Amino acid sequence: MATRKLFRQFWRPVSKLCTGELAATPIRRTIQTSAKHAHPFPGKEHIRPPPKRNGQILALTGGGVLTIILGSQLAYPSHEKSAPAPPPSHETTTNPRTLSEPETQPVLKEGIQYYRLDEIRSHDGASARPWVTRGTSVYDITDWIPAHPGGDVILRACGGSLDPYWDIFSIHKRKDVYEILEEYKIGEISPHDLVDGKLPAATVPDPFIADPERDPRLLTLTARPRNAETPSEGLSPFLTPTPLFYVRNHMWVPPVSADEHSLTITLPSGDEKTYTLEDLKSRFRTHTVTATLQCSGNRRADMTRAVPDKGTNGLQWEAGAISCAEWTGVKLRDVLADAGLDLASPGPDAKHAQFEGAEAYGASIPLSKVLDSQGDVLLAFGMNGAPLPADHGFPLRVIVPGNVAARSVKWLKKITVSDEESTTQWQRRDYKCFGPNVAKPDWSQAPSIQEMPVTSAITRIQRPSSGGKVNVEGYAYSGGGREIVRVDVSIDAGKTWAQAELMGDEGKGSKSWWWKRWRFEIPDEGDRGGEVLVKATDESYNTQPEDYRGIWNQRGNLSCAWHGVHVGPGEGVKGGKGGDGGGGV
């Protein structure tokens, strides 16, 4: 089957909670499409053709993927003034129900179309003509959807208000975006449904409605989306108790039914195969792999404190954006083979495995990691012996051991084997590193973070009530399944070092995908106090840099210099509750 590459303009849709640069500029991406899929929205073939500008075509194609050719100089698709679009057609234009309800007597202005909320709700993402509201205005965005730079996540808002989503994707709050939206305005929300001229809060959909209750011991950085780190007590066990496993959500937790959920795999040939959860469980051998997941921003707060004049962009994690669990599922390579991929000779177009989650997040990994018989990439449905919880991808998550957790896409619904990386911002931009001099990165010049460098942290300080030795403990971890072979501790600012005791935890898997716990006793310095430093070495004998002079980067990623904690009066692990056995991180 012939495939075509088209350019698609897209925006970084996430707020400063998730991204490094609010003044984002658009970048271009290429998307592979398949000619056999005639239209992304079946049953809506007769919509208005996409607008032209500067002589370039907004080309609408199919394959379940929105694809548009845009001039790279376009900040946002606009609309041709010289050929105004025909007025949108609405089933209810001729007889809006707002005018036929006499029991209330709102102020209705002449010449304005009014719509009741229940009608608006019927124009949801599954309808033939999706509508949205913003403030009290109503928009039929049917014709805009194919051009939406953020993809079909916009359907999530249809049938209701855009406002709560734009509060998340704040990049939309710009004059040019408002202007585009106004072109699709069809009327106003009926005053019958307004209170004091506004939509009552209860009628505004909550994108986070499926977010679960969380353990209150988690150290929450942001509530919506939820980002919360593991407290000190959760960092002590080898396997993190599931309720204390750190939470890193880029958006909301999508409502997913295990019975209805399916995974669709698309190969470079265009062949697709869809699996239910039951298919995966019953047709493939089950494996359990122990893997530590770590956010690329773990310990970012360290870097920020070390370079206060520059700071960093991103969630200010302390040392708890890392956890370890046993994951149970089937090997992705087995499923890809079943889907028709020749593992021994996958072909020149099979270079990356792109993952899409049900909420809109996406990322990719090199296919070589999947094909590696020692790579252990899982389609996981279990975590620590139980089904995946909602926060960690229920009912299906890809687990990429040894890689940054951002590639272990939750609520997995689609895998595309492609010749290019995922085109999302999370693949092409946010999760990268640049030199300490780089203020305006050329994102194409750095590889996306996959394996992570060696790191370590002090997570707890315990002082026996009777005095004596102070017990210091923590973790060390390296990417790529490289085992930690040594942890060095210094109490004299790095002049001399001693080796910490390494715990002998054994995980499951082809390589050491898990962290190493360590502990060390230091003399009680009493009133004097001092700083304890830790650094780790992995089996490749890579080690951590001493400070942030050489690794500072604007995004604050991969903050892995020697970790130091003050012990003595006022002691405590930063970001937590302090020492004496309760130090959070």
Added chain:
Amino acid sequence: MATRKLFRQFWRPVSKLCTGELAATPIRRTIQTSAKHAHPFPGKEHIRPPPKRNGQILALTGGGVLTIILGSQLAYPSHEKSAPAPPPSHETTTNPRTLSEPETQPVLKEGIQYYRLDEIRSHDGASARPWVTRGTSVYDITDWIPAHPGGDVILRACGGSLDPYWDIFSIHKRKDVYEILEEYKIGEISPHDLVDGKLPAATVPDPFIADPERDPRLLTLTARPRNAETPSEGLSPFLTPTPLFYVRNHMWVPPVSADEHSLTITLPSGDEKTYTLEDLKSRFRTHTVTATLQCSGNRRADMTRAVPDKGTNGLQWEAGAISCAEWTGVKLRDVLADAGLDLASPGPDAKHAQFEGAEAYGASIPLSKVLDSQGDVLLAFGMNGAPLPADHGFPLRVIVPGNVAARSVKWLKKITVSDEESTTQWQRRDYKCFGPNVAKPDWSQAPSIQEMPVTSAITRIQRPSSGGKVNVEGYAYSGGGREIVRVDVSIDAGKTWAQAELMGDEGKGSKSWWWKRWRFEIPDEGDRGGEVLVKATDESYNTQPEDYRGIWNQRGNLSCAWHGVHVGPGEGVKGGKGGDGGGGV
């Protein structure tokens, strides 16, 4: 087939040229043996049983591997005084030829057996009763050979003098070793063959007789064995010209005939299969892989200078113990499969691939590296498009891309798939790293070096005769096939950094087994001068430590801190000829 583990005492046989500690202490190793091989020296079944001591048996078993049980408290196998061994039997004892040659009239003392050199020569390593001489004494060491801690390398000396070998393996020059040898004395060299009471130099075998001529541009650290680094001009091309490829020999270059050379593979089952060079070339698919090889001691001199009060043990390499070549051969995994190993399920005893060279050197790698379809472990017979030269393993060398070069065993003659690492000192001791506080390492507590950490170096400074910018260039490399993604350069002691230009060299292979060349222009500081610093980052975003505070180790291994070179008056890369385009390293 049942396998047994036996303990074997062994010594570090190599002089201070190759090892870190002359006052070496013995360690214990386990060796897998196979009962089906009755005796390591076929045809010599009737030798004296190995001696006992402290109630422990020196057990002689087979499998082509010498195996002995020794008490761990034994510094060296000794001999039971209470049960003296029967006198050695010699074919010539009753009629030594030295007494039947009247044409010379040397002084012969009564009661001493004299032997002529030609008779001694007939007792070489292939004979039924190997002899050696030391000084003017003659020893029948037939019964000692199975107990020799250094393995059958001792056969290399048989039929002639031990002295040149003990000059290399100077660990033997100890009273207890002399005492053991004296127990095997059978007589003296005939005075007919002595000049001024000594063996004439021409009659003493030269272990290095097969060593080739070397390019005089190589920077030689030691002549015997030859250890020489690549000069600056050799570090500039992507592929190092073969004559300038650095030479790291632990011993002599063994005389090997391509026609007669063979490779024997032993599996855990005990099954053996032997391949001629022609077998390998004709029966398996040929691959070419580009791989940088680097000594674990590369840049050791940097570490030594940085910690002058402690220093380091080992060859004081500058930054030229590294080179890059294209290697052509067959994949070891293909040959192991042919030899009968089930690659998909090799069994619990198949954990390491042990390699033995024809000169006596040995090392091993994890079998997982061999089984990895992206591991590219080659049995190489070609280098840069020509047959391997003598210094680099002619006619067969295993190439382990991404690992320390010490595992790419030259003059390869034997591969054993085992449940344990090679028992040589080069696997169990020398090539390891310990914390900067460790003076007396517990060798068992650190993993042998396999993949190497990220490093970089400045190799050339070029100043245009007309003034202006100064061109600085060098290499960056990381182990495990991890590509170098960024090289940072600083001219203000690391306060600020800029990115060097990376050369776009593309090698051959499943991963980036090759170095990355880089260049950078700095202002000509004229009379002021200053230091240029370089550091690299690999695709796992590991980077180099700033200095040696945290990575110093007694062996001086993996010296990979930021590399600095003085530019300006008196400029030059240390260890070489200096700047202005001719800086050697």
